Amino acid sequence: MVEADAMTVVTPTLDPSLPRRYSDFDTLVEAMEYAAQGKRGANFFNARGDLIQSVTWTELRNRAETIGRKLTKLGFEKGDRIALIAETSANFVAFFMGCQYASVLPVPLPLPTSFGGKVGYVSQLRMQMESCEANGIMAPEFMGEMIAEATEGMDMIFSGAMDDYLAVEGDGELRLPVKEDLAYLQYSSGSTRFPHGVSVTHQSLLANTHGMGFHGVKLIDEDRCVSWLPFYHDMGLVGTLLTTITCQVSVDFIPTEEFARRPLSWLRVISQNKGTLTYSPTFGFDICARRAAMRSSAMEGLDLSSVRVAGIGAEMIRPDVLKRFHDTFGEIGFSEKAFLPSYGLAECTLGVSFGKVGVGIEVDLVEEASLTGDRHLLVNGSEDNPRMRKVVNCGTPLPEYDIEIRNEDDNVLPENHVGRVFLRGISVMREYFNDPETTRAVLSPEGWLDTGDMGYMKDGDIYIVGRAKDMIIVNGKNHWPQDIEWAAEQINGIKTGDVAAISVPGENAEEVPMVLVQCRISDVAERTKLIEDIRKQIQASTGVTSLIELVSPRALPRTSSGKLSRTKARNAYLSGNLQALAS
Structure with a gap:
């Protein structure tokens, strides 16, 4: 893999040598093998917008195969779990894909910088590793002391940084997955005391990345993705990493902690590389607009006219924040029609519904009483009524899904009635790993998932109005x-x-x-x-x-x-x- 120097350039946006396939593969390994025949890849930047590392999918594929052989040599069996600390780096991508070549399950977990302190972080890491019964961990070298504390007394096959795995003498045989196998576990709830690992199969993953790439954002040859989202989050892992591999897109990453310090680095990388696709919770757009308002020179040299899709998800979508973002950055080319509302959750791999590309935000004005349970039949009105609330159209569900809105008695409601959202489709999780009781609470024998979200259907589109469950979402992270x-x-x-x-x-x-x-x-x-x-x-x-x-x-x-x-x-x-x- 290439460390950036003065001569290093990013991987290309266009690659005429490799026809695009929209995730029409059986496994993630097959998708990686195909992407490796082209010239595209992943690029890693710092908060100043400087290129730190550029690596093609070909190079990542080769490193992944090496890691897969090391894992089988070490004695990891099919289905074993390896906790993978989600550093925004080529090492993470290579190791995640290396697990696929050994049919071992990577379990992406957050860095300590995303947490409140060492004690809380070590406790969280320990509980999540115990939940998935991890028997291995790969973490950046600087975390050695915390990893030793978190894994004390646990039965580990191997623990270490990337170089420790690569230093293992000899190679084992590759162990390739089939589509029914699990590909990874996703801890998206943010839960520390009561963790739930979502079990995602290769089939579910490829179906969802196909739906998002082909139907959701409608990928075109000129597309290039830019992201600051963490790899332990479903939107960062599936939306901006695995979809770019399975649909052969070049992608530019800014570490989440760097974005937190310098939010405008996100826009700087979009501008210099002419990024067309990006995604964020509402708060990401909010923090950029606020930071730009603090600096008169914030937008010097920036040009956001290349942005075709600015997706929003992971929390309730706030139209006022998006309007402020457009008001701030419209003068440097950002189009309000680039906004693409969506709805998704880790229990469905990621994506459920998408708005219409090139249309922007569409809202429904609904009386508050309809949304708080006082009345289930919607009452529409005008903005002059103080009891009206703007509800964002989260778009049309992907073709794979059946969707039902149900009342408290589990009866299916017609359109324009608020109720609990239930989904069924290929991308719905198999289970919460090693947790049959919680699985039964949300997943019926017929495959219907109780999302815990409240919403309604209107003209075939879904509108999310809140949560029936008690989950608290802060800055896009669930608690x-x-x-x-x-x-x-x-x-x-x-x-x-x-x-x-x-x-x-x-x-x-x-x-x-x-x-x-x-x-x-x-x-x-x-x-x-x-x-x-x-x-x-x-x-x-x-x-x-x-x-x-x-x-x-x-x-x-x-x-x-x-x-x-x-x-x-x-x-x-x-x-x-x-x-x-x-x-």
């Missing part, structure tokens, strides 16, 4: 409330059941995590200290920065069976019926 609650319960004096983790509307309508804690302390100074202790504990354990409100004992609402009701707690707090104690 299970149970994890946050468990962290708070570790503080002395807080009992199990004293805590409810919810989300409340923040500035610009984004979600803000809030933790409601039943408090038995009367001294105001002690209450203030308790709030700070809870905040620090949650940050260290989960990486989440939360608002903390203390409430009276027995104030948190329960269901008829005595379980905590986060939905009722949230509604009570927002309506003013659940008052915070003085602190």
